[in-house]
Amino acid sequence: MPSEFIWRNGQFIKWEEATVHVTTHALHYGSSVFEGIRAYATPQGPAVFRMQPHTRRLINSCKIARLELPYSENDINSAIVETIRRNKHEACYVRPLVYRGAGAIGLEGRKNPVEMVIFTMEWGRYLGSEAIDNGVDVQVSSWRRMAPDTFASLAKIGGQYINSQFVSMEAHDNGFAEGIALDINGYVSEGAGENLFVIIDEVVYTPGVWQSILSGVTRDSALTILRDLGYSIRYEPIAREMLYIADEMFFTGTAAEITPIRSVDRQPVGAGKPGTITKAVQEAFFAITSGQKADPYGWLTLVRQPEAAD
Ligand SMILES: Cc1ncc(COP(=O)(O)O)c(C=O)c1O
The missing domain is CATH 3.20.10.10 (D-amino Acid Aminotransferase, subunit A, domain 2)
Known part of the structure; x- marks a missing residue:
């Protein structure tokens, strides 16, 4: 199920506006890297599961694929949390994607711009509910x-x-x-x-x-x-x-x-x-x-910060 907003190159745009040109390098040659992350519903609101290792793996994938990413780990983490917040999810799947954009056709591809999007959607059990x-x-x-x-x-x-x-x-x-x-x-x-x-x-x-x-x-x-x-x-x-x-x-x-x-x-x-x-x-x-038990490893990042106590 689509959500309302997609983060693209640092801006929020509407889901329907997040399109690409047919000359996009990644469409032809698979020159993209991505992550799949889940945010779970907890009694404290939505919480991203293990955001840091996912973001680090995205950055490492970019290094290996030689995609020059103009965003820091902190930029990406903040963008993920903000995308979930804006789309008002209680639980969702998060898909950050970095790709070589439109421009030159040809394998090498490093003259093409590097683009990044983050989108979110509601998603149930992947291999079936049973x-x-x-x-x-x-x-x-x-x-x-x-x-x-x-x-x-x-x-x-x-x-x-x-x-x-x-x-x-x-x-x-x-x-x-x-x-x-x-x-x-x-x-x-x-x-x-x-x-x-x-x-x-x-x-x-x-x-x-x-x-x-x-x-x-x-x-x-x-x-x-x-x-x-x-x-x-x-x-x-x-x-x-x-x-x-x-x-x-x-x-x-x-x-x-x-x-x-x-x-x-x-x-x-x-x-x-x-x-x-x-x-x-x-x-x-x-x-x-599910947030039912303590999180001894610090694996959850809350999307909504708890209200400060008086
Ligand atoms: C090929 C492959 N192996 C394993 C995994 C599991 O990795 P993770 O637990 O980080 O989602 C994934 C999913 O991302 C995958 O695409």
């Missing part, structure tokens, strides 16, 4: 993640998402909620837009950043929660067959939040329903994002 409670059915994709010397998996660069689209479209065509891609060596990498956790005998495995994954902010949040719950975590290559003998598996992502996986390639994961460790991570995660 997914968080019951888990999703997934397949191992026939598409691989990119080799390390081809694209930059740690950056959220628009053009790279063709790979994720292949994974996701194939999964949907085959009747699955999502696909898991292997890396160039045949080890497990990640979902089309989610990081993956695999649990066997109470040990938590997740692919390392060298395995063509995006270093997810929700992944980091789940790792923090798991460590504090006392679980041991191993960052090591996950063979495909480990997916078939796992006791539990779950996805993490801003869109997917913490989504249990109940089957892979039609084989049930564990008992075919969310397991104990997955549920413990979900509980801790949603307790913080």
Whole structure:
């Protein structure tokens, strides 16, 4: 659902006015970087979840893609909060996007202006409303993640998402909620837009950043929660067959939040329903994002400042 205002290059404009010219470089060559951030409804009003690491990753993606961003981390954080405030959201998805604009046609593109927008919209559960409670059915994709010397998996660069689209479209065509891609060596990498956790005998495995994954902010949040719950975590290559003998598996992502996986390639994961460790991570995660429990890690940024006490 569209909202009223979009922040563009430092100004607020109406949603309908935020258009681009057909010569926009990013339309042709995928020269954009973006973020996906959630703001949650809490008893203190809307709160942005982990804004700082998202903004930092946007800035880092710009560095990697060589997009010269004329805004500081503080500028971007203030613009995100102000966009949510102006659009009067209680909860929303926030999409900052930096892209090479219109002008010269040609691959190199650095003569084109760098533009930035931030828009917000209301958005429910990404993998379906049942997914968080019951888990999703997934397949191992026939598409691989990119080799390390081809694209930059740690950056959220628009053009790279063709790979994720292949994974996701194939999964949907085959009747699955999502696909898991292997890396160039045949080890497990990640979902089309989610990081993956695999649990066997109470040990938590997740692919390392060298395995063509995006270093997810929700992944980091789940790792923090798991460590504090006392679980041991191993960052090591996950063979495909480990997916078939796992006791539990779950996805993490801003869109997917913490989504249990109940089957892979039609084989049930564990008992075919969310397991104990997955549920413990979900509980801790949603307790913080809903503002129902204290936020021990300082992950929430309130959009409306509390009234000063007399
Ligand atoms: C390819 C990919 N992997 C993983 C993630 C999860 O990252 P995050 O938790 O920061 O949203 C995303 C979503 O941004 C993604 O696009």
